[in-house]
Amino acid sequence: MAQPYRTAYHFQPPKNWINDxxxxxxxxxxxxxxxxxxxxxxxxxxxxxxxxxxxxxxxxxxxxxxxxxxxxxxxxxxxxxxxxxxxxxxxxxxxxxxxxxxxxxxxxxxxxxxxxxxxxxxxxxxxxxxxxxxxxxxxxxxxxxxxxxxxxxxxxxxxxxxxxxxxxxxxxxxxxxxxxxxxxxxxxxxxxxxxxxxxxxxxxxxxxxxxxxxxxxxxxxxxxxxxxxxxxxxxxxxxxxxxxxxxxxxxxxxxxxxxxxxxxxxxxxxxxxxxxxxxxxxxxxxxxxxxxxxxxxxxxxxxxxxxxxxxxxxxxxxxxxxxxxxVEEIEMLRTNKVDLQNITLEAGSKREICGVTATQADVEISFSIPIAVLEQAEVLESNWTNPQEIANQSGSLANTGVGPFGLLVLASNNIEEYTAIFFRIFKKNDKFVVLMGCDQKRSSVGLEYDKTNYGAFLDIDPLTEKLSLRTLIDHSIVESFGGGGKACITTRAYPTLAINDNAHIFVFNNGSQHVDISTLSAWSLNQAHIN
The missing domain is CATH 2.115.10.20 (Glycosyl hydrolase domain; family 43)
Known part of the structure; x- marks a missing residue:
């Protein structure tokens, strides 16, 4: 049978069950x-x-x-x-x-x-x-x-x-x-x-x-x-x-x-x-x-x-x-580098990252949020203490304030399928709170499985620090590293449309305010020799 979900550079044996x-x-x-x-x-x-x-x-x-x-x-x-x-x-x-x-x-x-x-x-x-x-x-x-x-x-x-x-x-x-x-x-x-x-x-x-x-x-x-x-x-x-x-x-x-x-x-x-x-x-x-x-x-x-x-x-x-x-050794698999700089993502917009193999990729992005934009951030309610619950409420589709913005990966051409890795920024008293989330509700139109959204608060001050995201994509696994690796979210996805050459990667901004991309680098990743 076709195996669109087997990975290219994540370890797995040729067949059968593995765990710890x-x-x-x-x-x-x-x-x-x-x-x-x-x-x-x-x-x-x-x-x-x-x-x-x-x-x-x-x-x-x-x-x-x-x-x-x-x-x-x-x-x-x-x-x-x-x-x-x-x-x-x-x-x-x-x-x-x-x-x-x-x-x-x-x-x-x-x-x-x-x-x-x-x-x-x-x-x-x-x-x-x-x-x-x-x-x-x-x-x-x-x-x-x-x-x-x-x-x-x-x-x-x-x-x-x-x-x-x-x-x-x-x-x-x-x-x-x-x-x-x-x-x-x-x-x-x-x-x-x-x-x-x-x-x-x-x-x-x-x-x-x-x-x-x-x-x-x-x-x-x-x-x-x-x-x-x-x-x-x-x-x-x-x-x-x-x-x-x-x-x-x-x-x-x-x-x-x-x-x-x-x-x-x-x-x-x-x-x-x-x-x-x-x-x-x-x-x-x-x-x-x-x-x-x-x-x-x-x-x-x-x-x-x-x-x-x-x-x-x-x-x-x-x-x-x-x-x-x-680990740095992953860089030996990198090929076909794509660089983008100084891009403004307007509210409600998205842009495809072309030129990379969307099912085997390594993407690094640095976002910059102007102070005037940060001031429009939504207030974090006092009872919003569980980041996963916040991520579950509206996922990557909320459109109030600063974010959600980030990446749509393993996405179909018309965005019927995608897995979103995103940031939302909130105000709490005189500080800003960054939520990192993963929305997998639309990760597959053809298969039913656990599509729980994930969330974490990221210890980053967007006033003084660039907000970075790195995501590794490998057919049915997506590993994301926020804030230089201060928070990580791994998910599985089993698309039925966005497989092989029909998969795409987009940067997106579903918030009501624009955000800036300072730098974006993306690479296709070659197949590793596993087993």
Whole structure:
């Protein structure tokens, strides 16, 4: 069958089901991506660790599954986990296995031949399982993080958990990476959430964009705790302080410790996993982006799920949130650059970006809003506190004040189909508030699926800063980065008109005031070599 929704540069195996990224790492100059994988079907089940490698995070070579359910401690599935580079340079995998009673157990695997940079074969430890849950937590004990080594020479790792109706990061310690004991107290927990999956814990520089090895501890760093909340399918994080003497993490004052706080992505983006790229001194995040369509459609397609394009992350200069940006290697795919400058988008207008492949594109725009225009912004009502609800109310079609303006992507010629990524600017007291939104209500005229609109408040002052948008388009996935990566929204779209050569990209302004485009650059993106 025709496959208009398979991607050109986002990772996905040739067929079947994938979900969480697992154990990403760099080893002997080779990037490794493991992932939850069903070798037999396009629906969840038979969960194994798929394995692919890359030299550039763009082009990927597939290998046989690294881990398959085969033993009593993982016969029900080799579930999510992480990779850790041990002190002697050997990589180790910690992963959750499900036994025949669906009890969640933590296990260890090591490479059969550490001299092989591709790490094709892995051997499960004879000591498995190495961590066993409490009696009342048998099905809420999963997804070990990358382990870190304390100044005392003892390894630490966090397991996702729910304890006494609190999302909990359970802490375990080990001297030899084989015998683990639970610490006296969790690393952190929150009464405002329930089950935490796929936790991630790592240091970030207070000043600078370089990444840090997970075991780095010195003045001038903060720590980030990211959790995937099972009840809401949301990845949120806090920034705070890790007291390594007593192994307690405390979010900074004012942090929101639930899903309404800071998110890595305000769209379809879950079970994210980061790793430290020791060669380029950066921290990189990858996440599962699932399908919006039904299981029946997935089975017809023969595949389900893909991975987000890898993102470099660092702490914003204000020290309160992360910034994310596609890794620079994506630029090797760029071709056919189109440049536009100093364009005024009048109220109610749109303009096509011609000359790029609309289904495989990278678009960067910088908007400039004159002060006189900003003064016409709509007042933000005091009860408008949820950005997603605001984005849902009228989406990209509201025409009061400043915006919505932005991009229409995967759009049909007559705009019957499109996915909109937009900004709206509001006044609140003597300041301006920027809403970033994604409107997918008209993303497909021929298929019914979850077309929820997404929204986020963007920490940008349009009086003093240019308002920027970068969007990656790849057939059925759209990843957008607002304000230089301060807010990100990922969505899936399955157009039935705007496919292949019938897709278009437009800049648009549906507001009642004009806005200016300072610069616009767009590129077609070549097909990556994946599998």
């Amino acid at each position: 990224p697992n154990g990403p790492m760099i080893y002997k100059g080779i990037y490794h991506l493991f992932y939850q994988y069903n070798p037999e079907s396009a629906e969840w089940g038979n969960i194994s660790w798929g394995h692919s490698t890359s030299t550039d995070l763009v082009n990927w070579t597939i290998h046989p599954p690294a881990l398959l359910p085969s033993d009593t401690y993982d016969i029900n599935g080799c579930w999510s986990g992480s990779a850790t580079i041990l002190q002697d340079g050997t990589p180790a995998i910690l992963y959750t296995g499900g036994n025949s009673q669906k009890v969640q157990l933590q296990n260890l695997a090591l490479p059969k031949d550490p001299s092989d940079p591709y790490l094709v074969e892995w051997v499960k430890s004879p000591h498995n399982p190495i961590m066993i849950p409490n009696e009342d937590e048998k099905e809420s004990f999963r997804d070990p993080t990358t382990a870190w080594l304390g100044p005392d020479g003892i390894w630490r790792v966090v397991i996702g958990n729910e304890r006494e109706n609190r999302g909990t990061a359970v802490l375990y310690k080990s001297e030899d990476f084989i015998r683990w004991t639970e610490a006296e107290r969790p690393l952190h927990s929150s009464s405002e959430t329930t089950m935490w999956e796929c936790p991630d814990f790592f240091p970030v520089l207070v000043d600078g964009e370089n990444g840090l090895d997970i075991s780095e501890i010195f003045s001038g760093i903060k720590h980030v705790l990211k959790n995937s909340v099972a009840r809401s399918f949301v990845d949120y994080y806090t920034v705070g302080a890790y007291e390594h003497h007593n192994d307690v993490y405390t979010p900074d004052e004012g942090s929101v410790d639930n899903e309404s706080g800071l998110r890595l992505d305000y769209g379809r983006y879950y079970a994210s996993k980061s790793f430290f790229d020791s060669e380029k001194k950066r921290r990189i995040f990858i996440a599962w982006v699932n399908e919006s369509t039904s299981k029946e459609i997935d089975l017809i397609k023969g595949w389900s799920g893909l991975q987000s394009f890898p993102r470099k992350i660092w702490l914003d200069k204000g020290g309160k949130q992360l910034v994310q940006w596609p």
